[in-house]
Amino acid sequence: MTLKDRIAEDNSRVFLNPDHFAETHTWNGRSFLCVTDDEMAMKRKNNNVNDISWDNNTAETMVYTRVSDFPGRAQPNDQGFFDRKPMKILQVQEDAGMYSILLSACEPREVAL
Numbered sequence: 668m669t670l671k672d673r674i675a676e677d678n679s680r681v682f683l684n685p686d687h688f689a690e691t692h693t694w695n696g697r698s699f700l701c702v703t704d705d706e707m708a709m710k711r712k713n714n715n716v717n718d719i720s721w722d723n724n725t726a727e728t729m730v731y732t733r734v735s736d737f738p739g740r741a742q743p744n745d746q747g748f749f750d751r752k753p754m755k756i757l758q759v760q761e762d763a764g765m766y767s768i769l770l771s772a773c774e775p776r777e778v779a780l
Contacts, residue, residue: 674763683733692730695747697738704729727757730768734761741768 668676683689689700707729728749741759748754749770758769 671763683736692750694738694749699732699736699738701730701732701736704731724774726772726774728754728770728772730766730770732766732768734764734766737766737768741766 683700683702685691685700688702690703691698692701692703693699705726705728730749741756743756743759745756746753747756749772752772754770754772756768757771758767760767
């Protein structure tokens with residue numbers, strides 16, 4: 668078995684296994700299996716520092732999924748609905764048959780008095 672085959676098998680058996688890490692989410696109403704990570708998105712947004720004092724009124728989420736599972740082709744600046752919430756694809760990285768997709772949503776915050 669080649670390394671590429673072993674990586675694909677590990678992705679299915681462990682990382683994208685619904686009994687371990689993966690969950691079903693939707694993109695534009697079509698279901699797919701993925702792992703989401705809000706903490707990684709926050710670290711990327713805040714230059715690898717968890718600091719909530721800097722906020723540009725956006726919420727970001729990293730989505731990890733197989734290229735074959737994602738509905739359509741993920742491309743930066745595409746807009747759609749992730750779990751019925753309007754989101755924009757900021758970045759896409761494809762590696763070993765997996766997508767790492769950074770999604771962003773505008774979420775205006777209330778001003779505290």
